[in-house]
């Protein structure tokens with residue numbers, strides 16, 4: 001399978017500030033990539049650089065194995081065969097649905113335009129809406145028009161900036177499933193930006209976590225959840241809570257007791273241990289070490305958030321998350337123990 005996109009050491013500066021810093025990645029033909037990361041880390045700028053809306057200062061972007069773009073050999077946006085769907089869809093308010101869809105293909109012969117519009121209207125369930133204006137459509141319909149308009153030019157790669165953020169929560173997952181099926185059917189590769197990790201798990205084959213203009217980790221979402229390569233990735237994916245530990249040799253001190261540490265890891269000093277909710281065992285006895293601060297009800301039972309009872313200890317923590325079928329009370333003091341497993345430990349918190 002060939003790569004639809006290869007990025008080598010890309011640097012993008014905006015107003016003398018480095019926004020994308022030496023970023024490298026690749027995406028296989030037909031794959032959907034979910035791009036996540038903290039606000040301001042450069043996600044939209046990366047899409048803009050791929051689409052050709054901002055200049056690159058260094059590095060190379062290779063589209064569909066043969067369109068090679070660098071600072072010395074720029075390629076205008078319209079020659080990149082990349083479609084982009086903006087967060088607010090950016091539909092033309094004074095144009096009907098069919099005229100919006102036709103916008104990028106006006107140079108084609110009239111019959112070819114009409115055939116392509118008819119096919120897209122059918123594909124995106126917009127039959128009967130052709131003569132309507134954007135303000136006469138629901139959010140979901142507007143999104144489908146934006147998709148149809150982007151697909152009209154038959155792009156090899158579709159870029160979507162937070163495509164689902166304006167959609168009603170009930171409609172969202174239905175639309176995501178529909179759109180994924182459509183992209184797969186047309187064998188169109190896509191990169192979409194989101195703040196919602198659940199969207200990545202529903203919609204994407206690959207996930208990239210960005211921070212500070214770089215990609216920290218990229219791979220199938222399940223792989224990143226299992227083996228986060230840094231504190232930031234684990235924290236962004238909300239994989240659990242952070243337990244401060246102090247490692248000496250093959251044991252670690254924590255306010256939840258001593259934990260065995262694999263000496264092969266060669267740790268020494270203070271770290272943060274990733275504690276998944278299922279790794280926390282709770283009992284109500286006289287050895288209390290946590291106090292319940294928040295109680296929620298979920299499909300997995302009660303969800304509790306607790307602080308360590310001793311807040312003066314240098315290893316004290318706040319907001320340990322765990323689930324239990326047992327109902328405890330707010331402010332109740334309990335004993336938490338850590339189930340023995342292969343710990344994931346990171347240097348900073």
Ligand SMILES: Nc1ncnc2c1ncn2[C@@H]1O[C@H](COP(=O)(O)OP(=O)(O)OP(=O)(O)O)[C@@H](O)[C@H]1O
Nearest residue numbers: 014015017019037038039040041042043044045046
């Ligand atoms: N035209 C511009 N000129 C100068 N700086 C810009 C410009 N556009 C964006 N930036 C800056 O670049 C950084 C990255 O912005 P970008 O929109 O790419 O981030 P993002 O990850 O998409 O953020 P968000 O998740 O909040 O949408 C920010 O610090 C932003 O202020």
